[in-house]
Amino acid sequence: MTSAEKAKSEPLIDLQRLVVSVRRRRRLWMSMALLGLILGGLVAVFLPSPPTAVAQILVVHPDDSPTDSGTLMRTDVAVLQTTKTATEALKKLNSTQAPEEFLKDYEGLGLTNNVLQLTVKGKTDEEAVARAQAISDSFITEYISRNQAAAAAEQKALLDQRNQAQNELGSIESAIVAEEAKNRNANPAQLERLYSRRAELTSKISDYDGRAQEAGIGTPKVAAGTQIVDAPRILPQSFLKTLATDAGIGFALGLLAGLGLAAVTSVVKDRPVLRREISQHLGASVIAQLPKPPRFLRRSRAVTRRQRVAATLVRAAGQEGGSVSLLDLGARQITAALAVDMARELAEKGTASLVDDLPKTNLRELAGQGPIQVLDRGDTPLAAGERRIGVGSVEPGTSWTDLEVLGDETILVVRTGHANTEWLHTVARQLADRHIPIIGVVVVDPDPRDHTDGTLWDGLHTALRGRAARPMPKPVEMFPKKNGYPTPYKRAKELGNADQPTKRFAPVSSDNAEAL
Incomplete structure (x- = not known):
């Protein structure tokens, strides 16, 4: 095999050589894994996680149905993490912090289609609980007012349609009276058409009244049902658990970084190990x-x-x-x-x-x-x-x-x-x-x-x-x-110092093998 053919037959990356090279550099990636373990432990000791408060809110949706796939709850989580809700909560706390910065300290999670969990961080336990209470109250207030405004707008639209139907019904009544006053000259077909239209308008007016009343009734249910079902409380934190978690994360990241560095250097340096x-x-x-x-x-x-x-x-x-x-x-x-x-x-x-x-x-x-x-x-x-x-x-x-x-x-x-x-x-x-x-x-x-x-x-x-x-x-x-x-x-x-080629023999064929 010539050098050109040998070069073509060689793979771009020899996996066996790569594995051996990485294994030979075990001091590198083990040192980096140990360094990550130590750094993770130091982070847990000198940079402990801040106090965290958690609260759960029951959210009643007017349009809720058993077939809902969580879209309504995802909408509530998105509304919770808006600057409007953050601003209202900061007003309750009398804080001058920017709403954009405040948004980084809390997050929402939909546990079910109607239960929203709120997690808030603070500098102290009291601050974390106060923040969770303020955010919960702001969200409930904004949610109820938004539903009341939607119900009021729907009710107003229904009442406006009822008034239009009543005005048209008045004109139809006047046309019927005028047609009946003609006595024998009255047009029966025209009267029949007016009577039909009057009945249709009367039915619409009655429907609009019922729907307007239902729209007004739906708001009290939402206002009464949406509330805090689990008051804000501080999540218990274990120092040993935090230390083990941070150290394990640091160890895994250091190990991955060391293995990657060892693999890259083994390819770049091109030092034969086999x-x-x-x-x-x-x-x-x-x-x-x-x-x-x-x-x-x-x-x-x-x-x-x-x-x-x-x-x-x-x-x-x-x-x-x-x-x-x-x-x-x-x-x-x-x-x-x-x-x-x-x-x-x-x-x-x-x-x-x-x-x-x-x-x-x-x-x-x-x-x-x-x-x-x-x-x-x-x-x-x-x-x-x-x-x-x-x-x-x-x-x-x-x-x-x-x-x-x-x-x-x-x-x-x-x-x-x-x-x-x-x-x-x-x-x-x-x-x-x-x-x-x-x-x-x-x-x-x-x-x-x-x-x-x-x-x-x-x-x-x-x-x-x-x-x-x-x-x-x-x-x-x-x-x-x-x-x-x-x-x-x-x-x-x-x-005889020059390279002596090995003498090659032709393979034995089947005929020659039988003769032997």
Whole structure:
């Protein structure tokens, strides 16, 4: 698969990598969750909720019906939260507060189609109760007056229609009298039409009178039924409950913010955390991994595991004589300890020495008193049969031209999530330009749930299976020694240092399988 095809096959966002990156940044989002928990508790302690009074009002609707879906009550809640009601309540309280600001201190809620709950905040308990009483009285007064005005307007309209019908009835009566006075010359059809109209007007007048009386009767029912059924009272507040609620809200908000920040930074920073990604970007297989060293407990287990990895690295670089380098990328202490363990493993079979080029570490102190000799870069030439391990770094600021002196081959010790993709590519490119093969990669602090494959199956010349099948060519001295000091070694391409493609075989067909 070419690089272009591989780029097309890669998803825009790798969910597995995203989950692993967020899990690795658990300190970030757990810290933010803890910070939110603390801030929520501080808010509950230093900014307690003000006293709150509650009251319930029974509202009688003239046009109420069992099929009402709460529209009338929603209208009452909207009227309650208007500046007109707020202004009337402020007048009862003799307060100079702006109605717009006062509206923020109370709210209404329709419990049923006829019960309205009022919640009011105040600076003290007495103020909250007084505000609730004033708002309730203002709302009831405005509601009754509005219904009375509506009933009076309806009654007036009915009476006006009755008066018009009575005036028309008077003219009809006059027309009937005038027609009957003609005696024999009277028109029977005209009289019949006048009599019919008189009966119709008489019926309308009677209907208007009845409806006007009913309109006047409806207002007393509304005025008598609309009242405060639950007097204003202070809601009890529990400090522990408030503290737990505010702290829980702060914890949830902090946790969400931390998870979001961790997810965004993992995408933006583009730091590989999976073995598969590290192997692809460095162009070498992962041959071992080490967890993050514990700070307090289980140090002996960590040392045993590191020594086991050191033995694996010795077998991976297993050629008699020559030098190999151990290059650090984000795990300086582990790299130094691994180099000492490898040197001790090699010292049991022959002469072994260390070349210290790792900043901020003391290999001599780690090696202690023993057969391992710790040298500085360029001290003494490599003796026959001597195994030398150069310890260096490929962190930003590395002098790439000095890597050839540390070893002909190298093993990278990479901490997951430490370097971004660009720097991994830079390391792989610089080592390739200097013809320094990467034997393998040791991953430090991997995710415990990372089950990705960190093996490059087409890297036969550096893979362990390829090294076991054929011996690696010895380095060729391209330049003469000067003053007893070795000059950098470079491998000749004709000796097989170039990338050797894996030989591919055609799949076995069904016919060939039967013949076999």
